[in-house]
Amino acid sequence: MLSEFDLIKEYFQRPQHAARAPVALGIGDDCALIAPTPGMQTAISSDMLVEGRHFFAGEDPLRLGHKALAVNLSDLAAMGARPLGFTLALALPEANRGWLRGFSQGLFALADAFDIELIGGDTTKGPLTICITVFGELRPGQALRRDAAKPGDDIWISGTLGDARLALAGYRLELARPLDAASQRAAAVRMHTPVPRVALGVRLAEQGIAHAAIDISDGLIGDLGHILKRSRVGATLDVDALPAGAVLATQDTALRRAYCAAGGDDYELCFTAPVAARAAVLAAADSVATPVTRVGTIDAEGGLRLVDAHGAPLDLQLSSFDHFTS
Amino acid sequence: MLSEFDLIKEYFQRPQHAARAPVALGIGDDCALIAPTPGMQTAISSDMLVEGRHFFAGEDPLRLGHKALAVNLSDLAAMGARPLGFTLALALPEANRGWLRGFSQGLFALADAFDIELIGGDTTKGPLTICITVFGELRPGQALRRDAAKPGDDIWISGTLGDARLALAGYRLELARPLDAASQRAAAVRMHTPVPRVALGVRLAEQGIAHAAIDISDGLIGDLGHILKRSRVGATLDVDALPAGAVLATQDTALRRAYCAAGGDDYELCFTAPVAARAAVLAAADSVATPVTRVGTIDAEGGLRLVDAHGAPLDLQLSSFDHFTS
Structure with a gap:
């Protein structure tokens, strides 16, 4: 059976991009570490998507991976912040490989389009629920409030x-x-x-x-x-x-x-x-x-x-x- | 009936503490804004707690508010990071005032003990699920990895x-x-x-x-x-x-x-x-x-x-x- 740690390693942990400088430490420790650009503010937003509420039961996991990250990036967009990275907390009824493959592909395709990295999170058993927290940055005074x-x-x-x-x-x-x-x-x-x-x-x-x-x-x-x-x-x-x-x-x-x-x-x-x-x-x-x-x-x-x-x-x-x- | 926005205003939005300098903009916009201390790294951790998995159905909401934040602060502790603030994404089967009062009291009692603020998040209807993301900071090279x-x-x-x-x-x-x-x-x-x-x-x-x-x-x-x-x-x-x-x-x-x-x-x-x-x-x-x-x-x-x-x-x-x- 797929354990929690294998699941993270197999589907969510990717080689760290040296180019993505703000991420000082990614998945695999108690916390992720980011190095904010000096003088910039950090913008933060969390959204939770619940099966049967925000998406239909049985929704295509690839689309779901895209949408879960997209709605969070949309909050950064509305603030005018440049995306840096995100965390993912995921409750799953079961560790299904097909679902995980699709979901992680949809998620990372959008993350790559915006050149951001998954830096940490949590996985657990439970009713399908996706909570993403995104981080971005902007110059003080420039936020679209x-x-x-x-x-x-x-x-x-x-x-x-x-x-x-x-x-x-x-x-x-x-x-x-x-x-x-x-x-x-x-x-x-x-x-x-x-x-x-x-x-x-x-x-x-x-x-x-x-x-x-x-x-x-x-x-x-x-x-x-x-x-x-x-x-x-x-x-x-x-x-x-x-x-x-x-x-x-x-x-x-x-x-x-x-x-x-x-x-x-x-x-x-x-x-x-x-x-x-x-x-x-x-x-x-x-x-x-x-x-x-x-x-x-x-x-x-x-x-x-x-x-x-x-x-x-x-x-x-x-x-x-x-x-x-x- | 208690709307999503009344719920946030009534139970989770508190007057901003001027003393809590890192929080430049709290609850109520698309994103929260924090102003990192120059030269410090930001430590980030997310944990998700699911009813019936991490706590019993019918758990006392006051204790639950405490524990949900405590387990996240414990991740900052394990990194050696000073807590700055946190976001809360909450799925609730119903907007029950008694539950919300207890949960928010337990949550804020612990937040106050560590002098940190809830800076943003999300609330939705769904199986009781609590996702907290905490932020802390530490000097580069000092993290307990x-x-x-x-x-x-x-x-x-x-x-x-x-x-x-x-x-x-x-x-x-x-x-x-x-x-x-x-x-x-x-x-x-x-x-x-x-x-x-x-x-x-x-x-x-x-x-x-x-x-x-x-x-x-x-x-x-x-x-x-x-x-x-x-x-x-x-x-x-x-x-x-x-x-x-x-x-x-x-x-x-x-x-x-x-x-x-x-x-x-x-x-x-x-x-x-x-x-x-x-x-x-x-x-x-x-x-x-x-x-x-x-x-x-x-x-x-x-x-x-x-x-x-x-x-x-x-x-x-x-x-x-x-x-x-x-």
């Missing part, structure tokens, strides 16, 4: 929204007009393999272009709400300007509005920047090949006002996802 | 061993001669509320007294085995010299040997230090009011030799705890 939005700021969204929620609706047979197989597959890519917007976040932070940012995990309205609350401002959001995913764009207006505004699982960035920075935002986005769309304005007056393409008020009766009340 | 034991080193143990395992045996009705209620309660304190040996670990590291160290979580023989393997050395361990817990000390020899050598859940330090450092070890231990006992020697020859008080070989047929094969 939720409390930094200013009245008059533009509100921007990276990439597109809603296809992940559309895929989920397809799986759950919630759609009045079901998707064809190709559309379901295309939407599902956004649900299973989100791409964290790290390069964009880092660019916006390091060049001092954006004020506030958050990543969209629970739905735009709820996540933007965190920026509004902590910045003590309001906003007007043009719901029809929201960039719908390629598949969602083919759906009717009501579905498009609902899933763009409050779908969740998007892992795009919502950020605010002064009007004077519009050209800089577009240049930064272009330099990292990430489309961005301007979708509204930060207001001094509190509250979130949803409007349509003509500026008329919209009442979508939407709410954001909450793990304990839904 | 597993690969640093040298032939001729003494092997030392902090505190006492085996009472946690004895309490577990009592709960499981595994004992031929059951404990009386007072003894069971006394032993159970060691099982439920371990005290991480942070002050000792930091002292041994900062004064350069010890070579290698590990904390004893899976049982001394298994954990010492990690030092031997990574340091490419062997050891002779005087099993009768192992410091038995107060309750275990009243039990028969076979039980005392077994639970001292391979009980697990002790969260004491096992460390090695040169013979020339004996007085320094005792002075360091005395200065932090932590008893230490010399229990063996590191050998150039590989393998672990267990001997009794007379130096005669012992074959205990013991193995250390493994999460996937036991």
Whole structure:
């Protein structure tokens, strides 16, 4: 039988990259050691994914390895921090080689894409649960904080929204007009393999272009709400300007509005920047090949006002996802 | 109903201590930010505790809050790192106020004892699972690494061993001669509320007294085995010299040997230090009011030799705890 230590050695311990200088000591001791770059702050975020809650039972382990790390990197992106490394704590019902192979491949493929290393963690028997803690770094004062939005700021969204929620609706047979197989597959890519917007976040932070940012995990309205609350401002959001995913764009207006505004699982960035920075935002986005769309304005007056393409008020009766009340 | 955000605000978000300088930004943004002390390395460790595996279903939440943080701080202690802060990812079957109050009280009581802050994390619905990641710091070159034991080193143990395992045996009705209620309660304190040996670990590291160290979580023989393997050395361990817990000390020899050598859940330090450092070890231990006992020697020859008080070989047929094969 595969022991805990064999499991770690076989699937999670890789030769240390000499090039990855911040990692002074990786897997295999009581702690990992990192050597922070002098003068930089360390950004830290933890996310926990639970089977049956964040992903379906029987989910493809390769996709799961990708997604577990992606949602954490998305938090670094939203802060504007450069990724350094991560720890993985994993509860598994059994030490299944096929599952471990897939999961570790998905995990390390994304880690390699961002040139970061798994530096430590824990494995145990239990209901399938994945807890990743990521570390990044940034210069003091450059973080894209939720409390930094200013009245008059533009509100921007990276990439597109809603296809992940559309895929989920397809799986759950919630759609009045079901998707064809190709559309379901295309939407599902956004649900299973989100791409964290790290390069964009880092660019916006390091060049001092954006004020506030958050990543969209629970739905735009709820996540933007965190920026509004902590910045003590309001906003007007043009719901029809929201960039719908390629598949969602083919759906009717009501579905498009609902899933763009409050779908969740998007892992795009919502950020605010002064009007004077519009050209800089577009240049930064272009330099990292990430489309961005301007979708509204930060207001001094509190509250979130949803409007349509003509500026008329919209009442979508939407709410954001909450793990304990839904 | 208690929402995810109310839950965090009510039970886990506390006013930021201005005195806790390393925390530049705590709970409430995409990431926490810490400002590492210039020139110091950051030590990081993650542990995951699963209901029914690491603790009984229905476990007192106050004790659980203590233990979840204690086992992580014990990893920092074994590295010799000074604790800075921690993140908490928590899956809960329901947002129960009584449970949350107890858990957060136990957690913060220990955090306050070590003057560290909860800086971020995640909460979700799911089977009760606690994942804590702790951060500490130490000067480069001072870490008590597993690969640093040298032939001729003494092997030392902090505190006492085996009472946690004895309490577990009592709960499981595994004992031929059951404990009386007072003894069971006394032993159970060691099982439920371990005290991480942070002050000792930091002292041994900062004064350069010890070579290698590990904390004893899976049982001394298994954990010492990690030092031997990574340091490419062997050891002779005087099993009768192992410091038995107060309750275990009243039990028969076979039980005392077994639970001292391979009980697990002790969260004491096992460390090695040169013979020339004996007085320094005792002075360091005395200065932090932590008893230490010399229990063996590191050998150039590989393998672990267990001997009794007379130096005669012992074959205990013991193995250390493994999460996937036991």
